[in-house]
Amino acid sequence: MARKTGSHSEITGPKIRAEAQRLFARHGFAAVSMRQIAGAVGVQAGALYLYTPDKEALLFDLLKTHMDELIAAWHAEPGGGDAHARLERFVRFHIRFNLERAEAVFLSYMELRNLSPENFAVIEGLRKTYETELEAILKAGQDEGVFLIPDTKLATMAIIAMLTGVNTWFREGGRLSRATVADIYWDMVRKSVGA
Amino acid sequence: MARKTGSHSEITGPKIRAEAQRLFARHGFAAVSMRQIAGAVGVQAGALYLYTPDKEALLFDLLKTHMDELIAAWHAEPGGGDAHARLERFVRFHIRFNLERAEAVFLSYMELRNLSPENFAVIEGLRKTYETELEAILKAGQDEGVFLIPDTKLATMAIIAMLTGVNTWFREGGRLSRATVADIYWDMVRKSVGA
Known part of the structure; x- marks a missing residue:
């Protein structure tokens, strides 16, 4: 047909x-x-x-699509390598993806409170899924003996907050290019986990 | 009288x-x-x-008071010591103050867009003042040769985002106390600046 x-x-x-x-x-x-x-x-x-059906369903659709696309894009990144290489990939990916979707990222943080409890739980679950991807890398590096992290859960939250924060101050055409910003953040993240 | x-x-x-x-x-x-x-x-x-006079003035009053109190509280912290000691104090202060004012912090990030351009500029100026306090510590540590930071401006934004992020996940009575969380974040911040 x-x-x-x-x-x-x-x-x-x-x-x-x-x-x-x-x-x-x-x-x-x-x-x-x-x-x-x-x-x-x-x-x-x-x-x-x-x-x-209503405005809340539209908001949920936007937030869920954003998270689905974030997770799919991360899965589409080349895999393999040791924890050090995978962490570097995660850092560069997160900054790049979030800068490309600045409006969606902003909404995702601002409007969570306007979701119904059921829809909020779905978005929370997707966030957890994404965070678990980073935490798995940190745990692997811990096991490989290349990272020194007192608490991989807290390191996950700290790194994601740090990287997402780029969206709040980065301006296209400013002092630094996206690539330079990613280099500098990778340097800080790498050191913060003792690598 | x-x-x-x-x-x-x-x-x-x-x-x-x-x-x-x-x-x-x-x-x-x-x-x-x-x-x-x-x-x-x-x-x-x-x-x-x-x-x-109106609702926006009320919002501005809340956001400005929050920033004024943040800066005053930081200035009321004991001073002195080298850059390493001052950075540790900043990290612990920022986490503690922000967790105590979770609602005000949330508002400060959420509702900036609802300020008039003039009021927005005032809040931006106060944020800059606070950020400059941290950047001065990072620069001092760089000069003392105890920190290794590719860009003190970016390190400032990265550290503040990382620390403020605690507010998004910390729950009283959860797995970790505030003091333990501060210890772990201080460990990560310290390493991230190469100290």
Whole structure:
């Protein structure tokens, strides 16, 4: 059977998500109405409800997609190597991916409180999955005797916070390129785990 | 002249600020009305406007007070010692102060976008002042030859992000005490600057 092209969700889905993300990031979830999102997309508010049951479902969709894509992108990175090489890859990957998705990252931190408890648990679970990827590298390095880490769980949280923090101050065309920033953060992370 | 006690601003000011902070942190600045804040305080909405010209001024007051108190508390810490000792003090101070003011810290990161450009610039300036305190320690350690830091500016941002990140995961009564968490973070920070 021929694939149906131009169906409603295929055409407007990405646009709705892009406009919702932009508006939520700029004004905050609570301050944005479904009517505003519809206006930005160029459809009637009623048409939005063909795509999503409500505004919270739209926010959850954005946050979940972001986490799914983050985890998939990390899995698509070349694997192998020792813990030292894998940690370097993680550091460079995390900075690069997050800088490319600055709006989604911002939303992911800002609007967690607006999710229902069930949806919050899903996002928390995905975060845990991602954190476990880093913690596995730290534990491997600990076992290989190349890292010296008092607590791999805390080191995981510390490293992720440090790396995600780049999003709060990095400006394109500023003093340092993304590559130089990644070099410097890798130097700090490497030392912080005693490698 | 005897100090006037029980004036309007002395009684309701702290209560208004406490309730506004609690409501903004829980629901988001945009979702909270002046009427709601007045209700939580137990006054008429009109009475709120005797204290603050509008909701944004109230938010600015909360964010500015938080930064002023952070900087004053840091200046009240015992001084002296070499860069190594001062960095350790900074790490332990930052974690302790931020955990004690979790709601204010959360607001400070979440609601910056709701400040007017003028008020935003004031908060940015205060953040810069605080960051400069840490950067001065890192530079001193670099000069003393005890730290090895490729870029003191980036190290400043990395360390602050790492330390503030404790607020996102720390739970009282969890696996680790505040003191143990501070010990572990100090270990990582120390190593990250090559000391």
